Amino acid sequence: MKNTVASLLKMKENGEKISMLTCYDYSTAKLMEASGINMILVGDSLGNTMLGYKDTLSVTMEDMIHHGAAVVRGVKQTFVVMDMPFMSYQPSVYDAVVNAGRLIKETGANAVKLEGGAAVKEHIRAITDSGIPVVAHIGMTPQSVNAFGGFKVQGKNEKAAEQILQDAYDVQEAGAFAVVLECVPAKLAALISEKLMIPTIGIGAGAGCDGQVLVWQDMLGLFSDYVPKFVKHFANVGDIMVKAFNDYDQEVKEGTFPAQAHEFKIDDEIVEKLKEK
Numbered sequence: 001m002k003n004t005v006a007s008l009l010k011m012k013e014n015g016e017k018i019s020m021l022t023c024y025d026y027s028t029a030k031l032m033e034a035s036g037i038n039m040i041l042v043g044d045s046l047g048n049t050m051l052g053y054k055d056t057l058s059v060t061m062e063d064m065i066h067h068g069a070a071v072v073r074g075v076k077q078t079f080v081v082m083d084m085p086f087m088s089y090q091p092s093v094y095d096a097v098v099n100a101g102r103l104i105k106e107t108g109a110n111a112v113k114l115e116g117g118a119a120v121k122e123h124i125r126a127i128t129d130s131g132i133p134v135v136a137h138i139g140m141t142p143q144s145v146n147a148f149g150g151f152k153v154q155g156k157n158e159k160a161a162e163q164i165l166q167d168a169y170d171v172q173e174a175g176a177f178a179v180v181l182e183c184v185p186a187k188l189a190a191l192i193s194e195k196l197m198i199p200t201i202g203i204g205a206g207a208g209c210d211g212q213v214l215v216w217q218d219m220l221g222l223f224s225d226y227v228p229k230f231v232k233h234f235a236n237v238g239d240i241m242v243k244a245f246n247d248y249d250q251e252v253k254e255g256t257f258p259a260q261a262h263e264f265k266i267d268d269e270i271v272e273k274l275k276e277k
């Protein structure tokens with residue numbers, strides 16, 4: 001069955017956990033849909049994993065649309081959320097609505113996600129009012145890496161924890177239908193999850209959240225620039241890939257690849273005639 005905003009809200013009501021992974025391409029999207037994942041996030045983390053930037057700040061609307069449209073072509077049922085890239089919504093509520101509209105129109109995705117709590121209340125309200133479902137994102141918001149001085153856990157002291165709880169109430173009040181909690185203490189995330197009506201999707205926020213999200217290259221051991229504490233390697237696909245590339249390299253050099261099974265045939269007669277010419 002196709003996942004919708006209503007079905008995702010229902011999952012929280014029923015106490016069913018929501019699974020989300022990032023995705024940035026067609027072939028991987030098809031594999032994720034085959035797996036039963038509830039939601040796909042076309043994250044601006046593609047700046048790190050696909051493009052090799054050190055943070056997400058350089059990611060453009062065009063980057064997001066290029067990858068988002070490919071992901072949407074790969075799924076029929078799965079709910080797809082598009083990250084709004086740095087500076088596509090911060091300058092004004094007008095920019096936020098126009099760029100949210102572009103992300104939906106030019107990819108066919110189902111919702112947008114933007115970072116921030118109290119500071120983006122009006123943006124969330126205006127995008128929601130235009131008919132686009134919004135996922136909020138609070139706690140350690142990577143587009144503010146320079147303000148935080150690194151990718152550091154947020155909400156550890158009383159004042160900071162209270163601010164994050166208030167951000168959670170603010171984004172719910174503004175109309176967000178779900179909220180990502182990134183790198184916050186587990187007990188704070190559990191408390192927020194209890195207090196909110198909308199589902200919380202955690203990353204580095206413990207088991208008390210209503211759902212979880214991970215970057216797909218992280219959970220498969222394909223990304224090694226950094227391995228945050230919250231990452232679990234569900235498989236070591238990176239090792240498998242290096243082994244396969246190495247096998248290919250060897251077989252090409254030995255001449256064992258390609259074998260006859262990989263060749264196309266032509267009548268010997270034709271080749272004989274060509275030799276005579």
Ligand SMILES: Nc1nc(=O)c2c([nH]1)NC[C@@H]1CN(c3ccc(C(=O)N[C@@H](CCC(=O)O)C(=O)O)cc3)CN21
Nearest residue numbers: 045048049056142151152153215218223226228229230
């Ligand atoms: N591949 C990838 N995975 C991610 O989870 C991710 C991205 N890229 N890009 C955007 C942001 C950046 N994120 C990050 C990046 C690094 C840490 C990290 O290394 N944290 C350390 C230190 C925590 C602290 O000092 O408070 C850790 O040990 O988890 C965490 C989140 C999460 N997002």
Ligand SMILES: CC(C)C(=O)C(=O)O
Nearest residue numbers: 022043044045180203
């Ligand atoms: C890590 C998730 C929540 C994200 O925003 C991203 O992948 O860009």
Ligand SMILES: [Mg+2]
Nearest residue numbers: 043044045083
């Ligand atoms: Mg992001």
